Amino acid sequence: MNKVYLALGTNIEPRINYLSNALQELEESRDISIRRKSPIYETAPVGYTDQGDFLNMVIEADTALSTIELLDKCQQIEKELGRKRGIRFGPRTIDLDILLYNHENSKMERLIIPHPRMHKRAFVLIPLNDIAPNLIIPATEKRVADLINELPESDKKDVTIWTQKDSADE
Ligand SMILES: Nc1ncnc2c1ncn2[C@@H]1O[C@H](COP(=O)(O)OP(=O)(O)OP(=O)(O)O)[C@@H](O)[C@H]1O
Numbered sequence: 825m826n827k828v829y830l831a832l833g834t835n836i837e838p839r840i841n842y843l844s845n846a847l848q849e850l851e852e853s854r855d856i857s858i859r860r861k862s863p864i865y866e867t868a869p870v871g872y873t874d875q876g877d878f879l880n881m882v883i884e885a886d887t888a889l890s891t892i893e894l895l896d897k898c899q900q901i902e903k904e905l906g907r908k909r910g911i912r913f914g915p916r917t918i919d920l921d922i923l924l925y926n927h928e929n930s931k932m933e934r935l936i937i938p939h940p941r942m943h944k945r946a947f948v949l950i951p952l953n954d955i956a957p958n959l960i961i962p963a964t965e966k967r968v969a970d971l972i973n974e975l976p977e978s979d980k981k982d983v984t985i986w987t988q989k990d991s992a993d994e
């Protein structure tokens with residue numbers, strides 16, 4: 825069995841429904857077992873900033889799928905949930921990124937693991953820290969908790985816990 829970490833993100837309403845549906849699709853997949861889930865965070869958009877806030881979370885799962893099979897599964901779920909490819913880093917109903925797959929490094933045209941931007945993203949590291957603070961990120965050889973310490977304070981304050989009551993209209 826392979827241990828993987830996935831990041832989920834959405835910034836098109838109803839965000840919580842897209843997130844729940846993606847989790848359900850993963851849970852229903854025969855070859856994937858979710859072991860841990862982070863809390864849900866509300867996060868200011870990074871990269872392309874003229875878009876709505878995201879909900880982000882991270883999960884740990886066991887899978888019998890290979891890296892590429894897992895990417896195919898993630899992209900199939902993105903497609904089912906109506907994701908249209910548009911602006912790079914732009915709005916999306918659901919984004920499923922593979923952060924880590926065991927301790928492997930991989931560089932293929934379709935798939936880079938560890939995810940090349942994960943160690944700089946507060947919206948990934950903060951939820952990951954909730955479920956795996958001592959995890960070492962292969963390309964950096966640093967713990968998640970240490971990578972968070974290296975982030976600018978301004979990035980960290982853009983990531984806050986989200987609760988259902990934050991959004992009566994969702
Ligand atoms: N670790 C990875 N997880 C998911 N997709 C990846 C990964 N590495 C490379 N990719 C490739 O990245 C392509 C673009 O993905 P996507 O449109 O989700 O990018 P993005 O979400 O805008 O940016 P980012 O990857 O920075 O989150 C995908 O088609 C996929 O083949």
Ligand SMILES: Nc1nc2c(c(=O)[nH]1)N=C(CO)CN2
Pocket residue numbers: 832833834867868869870871872878880913914919947
């Ligand atoms: N806060 C936040 N910003 C983003 C996100 C995301 O999931 N959360 N995903 C992006 C696509 O790569 C670009 N920017």
